[in-house]
Amino acid sequence: MDCISNKDYRDKNYRKEIEKYVKSHLSDKRWNHTVNVVSEAEKLCQMYGGDMEKCVTAAIFHDVVKELPNEELNALVRKFGFDEKYIDSPNLSHGKIAAALLKHEWGIDDEDIINAVSYHTTGRAGMSKTEKIVFIADAIEPTRVYNGVEAIRKATYEDLDRGCLKSLTDTVEHLKEKGVSYIDEDTLRAREWFEEQIDDFRKERDGNHMNSKDYALLAAETLDSKKAEDIIIFDIAEKSSIADYLILATGLNERSVGALIDEVEDRLAQEGLLVKSIEGKKESGWILMDYGDIIVNVLTAEKRDRYNIEKVWADCNTLSWEVKGNE
Known part of the structure; x- marks a missing residue:
């Protein structure tokens, strides 16, 4: 032309x-x-x-x-x-x-x-x-x-x-x-x-912004508020180079697992933390979210028993946090 x-x-x-x-x-x-x-x-x-x-x-x-x-x-x-x-x-x-x-x-x-x-x-x-x-x-x-x-x-x-x-x-x-x-x-x-x-x-906005521990606690509190069960926060910093904290939780079923992950993603995004990668699918019964310093892993009870993730990190300390009850 x-x-x-x-x-x-x-x-x-x-x-x-x-x-x-x-x-x-x-x-x-x-x-x-x-x-x-x-x-x-x-x-x-x-x-x-x-x-x-x-x-x-x-x-x-x-x-x-x-x-x-x-x-x-x-x-x-x-x-x-x-x-x-x-x-x-x-x-x-x-x-x-x-x-x-x-x-x-x-x-x-x-x-x-x-x-x-x-x-x-x-x-x-x-x-x-x-x-x-x-x-x-x-x-x-x-x-x-x-x-x-x-x-x-x-x-x-x-x-x-x-x-x-x-x-x-x-x-x-x-x-x-x-x-x-x-x-x-x-x-x-x-x-x-x-x-x-x-x-x-x-x-710049927050000054003393949230650290990885704060985010881990927020993720756990979000899961708790949406009826996740058996929530554990492992402090894996001394045992692993991949992250500081691993949050483990159980969803009632495959649909619940997907919904819980969505809630955590939305809540942490509101605080400026976006997920780097997500493994697993909503219909698979397990999903892992990698945020860099923290990892969030939500599974059905069946998958959690099968993979026995607690055993892998059994020698790590866990964070105590206040259970505020389900909505």
């Missing part, structure tokens, strides 16, 4: 030309998704003071090549000189290609917009507000219905960074569960960066 002479993305007529071009390259379903991403980005801009025109421009263009055949995407990867890792990887390549087209064929040279398009799938360390908004708008726009999206929406509407971190963490865990051997480095670094940002914010 010929580059349009007016390259000011803030010009409404110019942006309409971009919109017309994108729509012509997408199916109705994909275009509907794009419209919803734009709407979500506008909403988040109003909530968090983002640059509306930058976010809208990036949101319009982010999926422009999403439906191109794989061989065409591969040709564009080579044309723009991208890393070979993007060959035969449309989920990773389409954002990079869209950003290159926006810059080289549409004359948009604002790096904030270019980065927002380029990293809308993977995220990256050091994301700007524009990048964060487009990234998370793509993840939570109203037609998204995947498992966990409501929790990501909730986190996003409470705090933009926490929403991004929740989305990145869930993505990494989903890929691991699927047995994907390669996870993009930008995603892993983005998750680490958001964890650092949120921890720094919490320290």
Whole structure:
């Protein structure tokens, strides 16, 4: 295509030309998704003071090549000189290609917009507000219905960074569960960066912020309030390099185990602590949550008897805490 002479993305007529071009390259379903991403980005801009025109421009263009055949995407990867890792990887390549087209064929040279398009799938360390908004708008726009999206929406509407971190963490865990051997480095670094940002914010906000013992006690109290049984907090710091505390609890059944885990995740997130990884499934009868310094393991009575985890940590001290009773 010929580059349009007016390259000011803030010009409404110019942006309409971009919109017309994108729509012509997408199916109705994909275009509907794009419209919803734009709407979500506008909403988040109003909530968090983002640059509306930058976010809208990036949101319009982010999926422009999403439906191109794989061989065409591969040709564009080579044309723009991208890393070979993007060959035969449309989920990773389409954002990079869209950003290159926006810059080289549409004359948009604002790096904030270019980065927002380029990293809308993977995220990256050091994301700007524009990048964060487009990234998370793509993840939570109203037609998204995947498992966990409501929790990501909730986190996003409470705090933009926490929403991004929740989305990145869930993505990494989903890929691991699927047995994907390669996870993009930008995603892993983005998750680490958001964890650092949120921890720094919490320290600044709270001064003497909660330590691992405080979180362990809070997790136990949350489990107790939601009718978990036989709750034990093991102090494993001297026996293990993986964590300081292990919280062990029993759920009444498989459904209860899943509900208890959800409650702990939500409660600790309210205090600024987000789970790093989750092992097990809600229907399996056991779930383990890794928070770094603390581990929360909830099982059915049958699975707890089978695995006999108490025996492994029998020589460790336990924390005493006040049982406040079930709700």
